Amino acid sequence: MKFQSKNPYDGKNIAEYTSLTSEELNQKLEDSSEAFKHWRKTPLSERTGLLKKAGQILRDNVDEYAEVITLEMGKPISESRSEIEKCAWVCDYYAEHAEEFLAHEEVKTDASKSYVRHDPIGTVFAVMPWNFPFWQVFRFAAPTLTSGNTGLLKHASNVFGCAEKIEEVFIKAGYPKAVFQNLIIHHDETESVVSHDAVKAITLTGSERAGSSVAQLAGKYIKKSLLELGGSNSFIVLDDADINQAVETAIKARMMNSGQSCIAAKRFIVIDSVYDEFVSKFVKAASELKSGNPSLDKTQVGPLARKDLAVELQKQVQKSIEKGAELLLGGKQEECFHEPTILGNVRPGMPAFDEETFGPLAAMIKAKTIDEAFELSENSKFGLGVSVFTKNTQKAMEMADRVSDGAYFINELVKSDPRLPFGGTKISGYGRELAREGMMEFVNKKTVYVKV
Structure with missing residues (x-):
């Protein structure tokens, strides 16, 4: 099977990729299993040293890797560079903290000695999306490989160039053969990978449909799985908020990556006494965003990654x-490009409220009280994160238990950080990436009990 990589900005073909044959795929799976036998015994100091080198290679080649991201999926080039820098950061983070995270945990019992050790489990299969094509791979790979596992990557077919560059990073850093491998395969091959004896766990970042499919396979073959799926984050603006600060952050939270982010703020729930001020300033700021060629530094909003995504957003x-929603700005779509669009008076029952909107669409929702604002926020099948803007941070902290999502940010946009666990609830998935929790997802927490 052939895969075409196409520039969403101008529609030109970038490259063509040929899928692995069944024999080639099986060999890579066998190679991964064989590599694990040696990699797991490699001293942790060597593994962290290689990870540190990977981070430096990312920094040394930031422009090259950023260009591939922008050409393949249309991310504004300045954001692509930031993505590569963030990948280097997560490498540094786990290189520095792996020893601490993987250390034995002593537990006092009636044994002479008892403790929990953290052993690698084998090969972890990663199914990754196109919207942050480097970051979402590295936030899986950095802790997973460093804990002694081997990794297999099945990337989205429109970013196979990014996938090749990611594999190149690990090769240049000096990782042993087959510790990390890129698989050029169709998603129909997923079950053959999951079912293989070498594969001990699966991690997926993607759509609800993809997550459900992979979770079923993981259950069928009784293998650990982690899912990071879609979101419809609420951005709550209380009546005492600094409106200028809220608007500035809200624009970033909604329009970063041309709105193609699971943790983007999508539902803006504003107390009615400040609704008009917030909305008018948001509309003005959005109207001043520079759209166009994502390869230019001045561009803030580029095309969506594929035409079908822009068409779906338009629907x-x-x-x-x-x-009954009111069109306040934008609303037009042509090929892969969708104008930054703002809808006012959005209510439950509308797609802009109920569904994940993957693109530059902001839904403005009016709430009469704080209680109603949080009720509207919770009225969602998604559960990735919530932002609350208020000058009364103490009160906001006391309201954290009203939110069932995996993250609660006060006076800031929801974002992933290597130092903090990241993941969702409800149909946004399960499990946690990043921080210590991310490293613990794919280790065997083995009890050791000694009686003398």
């Missing part, structure tokens, strides 16, 4: 308007 916009 959500039009259906919401038909149900």
